[in-house]
Amino acid sequence: MAVPRNSIRSFLVNAKSALHTAIQKSQKVTLVIGNESADLDSLTSSLLYAYIRSSTPTPNAFTPLYIPVTNIPAADVDIRPEFLKVLSHANLESQHLITLDDLPDLSSIGSQLPPYNTKWVLVDHNALQGALGSIYSGRVQGAIDHHEDEGKVPRDTGDEPRMITKAGSCTSLVTEYCAKPWDGLSSSAQSSGAAHGQDDASGVVDDSAVSALWDAQIAKLALASIVVDTANLQSKDKVTDHDEYAVKYLEAKIMAAPQVSRDFDRGKFYKEINAAKKDIGSLPLRDILRKDYKQWTEGKLDLGVSSVVRPIEFLLEKAKEETQDKSMQEAFLAAIEHFxxxxxxxxxxxxxxxxxxxxxxxxxxxxxxxxxxxKQAAQKFSENAAQELGLEDWHSSDGTSLDDVERDEKWRKAWWQRKVQHSRKRVAPLLRQAMS
Ligand SMILES: [Mn+2]
Incomplete structure (x- = not known):
């Protein structure tokens, strides 16, 4: 049985309370979770997947309701200004999101939400990391992702997808996967609207108009990630057919809702979201480093990688602002070493x-x-990856270097990465290879 169709806002309110009840009463739950960097793509992939799948009957579903979880504590939503901007387009606020705060405390999580009561679908990653991974990775039964396949998701995922393939945005893959059932929802709303024979004078809410508005809201959420991840389909290295298809599909949903389509322009929409994403000037350096952060373990080594949307010189200035008594370089290095x-x-x-x-x-x-x-691993990485990534020695505009390669224990190096098509999706696997 499907969950009755509703706006994304009401859907999230219901899903959050259903999750709390399920934890209290030890009921089953299906969770859809993005990766732990919790970027826009992870957010919208989980919202879209959970929303469409919950409204579409699936005969053997573990539970009818799919609950989207954003893989960060609620407080960390605030260091993502682009989230608030995007959410506002779907009549949502940050408190509507379901976050790690809505799961039981990590120390008792296995007992309050036992693995056998859960089923997990991963979007925008394909291996559940960290504390959640150590408890629930055996309960992962589906994935849609555009990172390298780590071989952790079972081959047979039953009714859920195992769709791991290249795309600019994971949300494009989710859109493609959900397109048919979503169209089914939209057209059933249209026919029920027609069946009621409504007109403007009847005073009855027009089902098809309401449904078109709901569609447009969720379509805008999804489109936001795809345009940000592909520079509005202009980034040739990133755009795939999946992204082209999804943008067309989602734009049609937006255009079908007059209240939304009236002043919609994709180029303007992209600029607005992208500007919000780059608006990190007011964040402290530590928040900038943890805003888009991922961590892995290989053997005995732990690796962390922060992605930042401003250049190193911006970070140097930021560190200097925060630590007046040190040189810019000292302040920056002390801050990142502490991190x-x-x-x-x-x-x-x-x-x-x-x-x-x-x-x-x-x-x-x-x-x-x-x-x-x-140090051995880092040096190995710098030798093996130099050519593929186009690594060139970095220095600031006044000639300062950040390198420290002479010491026995520690080793540090900065480069320009001239092969700009390679994001963390490629750089992290190269680092991990050198560590194992
Ligand atoms: Mn992604």
Whole structure:
């Protein structure tokens, strides 16, 4: 049985209370969760998947309701200004999101929400990491993702997809997967509207108009991720047929709702969301580093990588603002070393992506290793990956280098990454390869 169709806002309110009840009463739950960097793509992939699947009957579903979980504590939503901007387009606010705060405390999570009562669908990743992974990875029964397949999701996922393939945005893959059932929902609303014979004078709510508005709201959420991830379909290295298809599909849903289509322009929409994403100037450096952060363990080594949408020089200035009594470089290095220590990392990387004065994408990469074993891995990475990533020695505009490659224990190096098509999706696997 399907969950009755509703707006994404009412859907989330119901899903959150259903999750709390299920935990209290030890009932079964199906959770749809994005990756732990919790970027826009992870957010909208989980919302779209959970919303459409819950409204579409699936004969052997573990539960009729699919609950979308954003893989961060509620407080961390605030360091993602683009979330608030995007949510506002679907009549949502941050408190509507279901976050890690809505799951039981991590120390008692296995007992209050026992694995056998759960089924997990991963979107925008294909291996459940961290504390959740150690308890629930055996309960993962579906994935839609555009990262390298880590082989952790079972081959046979029954009624759920196992769709792991290249695309600019994971939300494009989710859109494609949900397109047919979603169209079914939209057309059944249309026919029920017609059957009631409504007109403007009847005073009855027009089902098809309401349904079109709901469709347009969720379509805008999904479209936001795809345009941000593909630079509004202009980034040739990233755009795939999946993205082209999904943008067309979602735009049609937006255009079918007069209240929304009236002042909709995709180019303007992209600029608005992208500007919100880059608006990190008011965040402290530590929040900038943890805003889009991922962590992995390979053997005895822990690796963390932050992605940042402003260049290293911006981070240097930021560090200097926050620590008046040190030089810019000292302040920056002390801050990032502290960040790595807080997380017990042996290797820490920062990747930046920004636009140069002439309008080109540019990437920088900094890798810092803190133990002899990690130093070996980092050096191996720098040799193996130099060509593929187009690594060139980095220095600031006044000629300052951040390198420290002479010491026995620690090792640190910064580069320009000239092959700008390679995001963390490629750089992290290269680092992990060098660690194992
Ligand atoms: Mn993604």
């Amino acid at each position: 790595a220590q807080e997380r017990n990392l042996q290797i820490y990387g920062i990747m930046t992506i920004s636009t140069s004065a002439s309008g080109d994408f540019q990437r920088e990469l900094l890798v810092w290793s803190f133990t002899p074993e990690a």
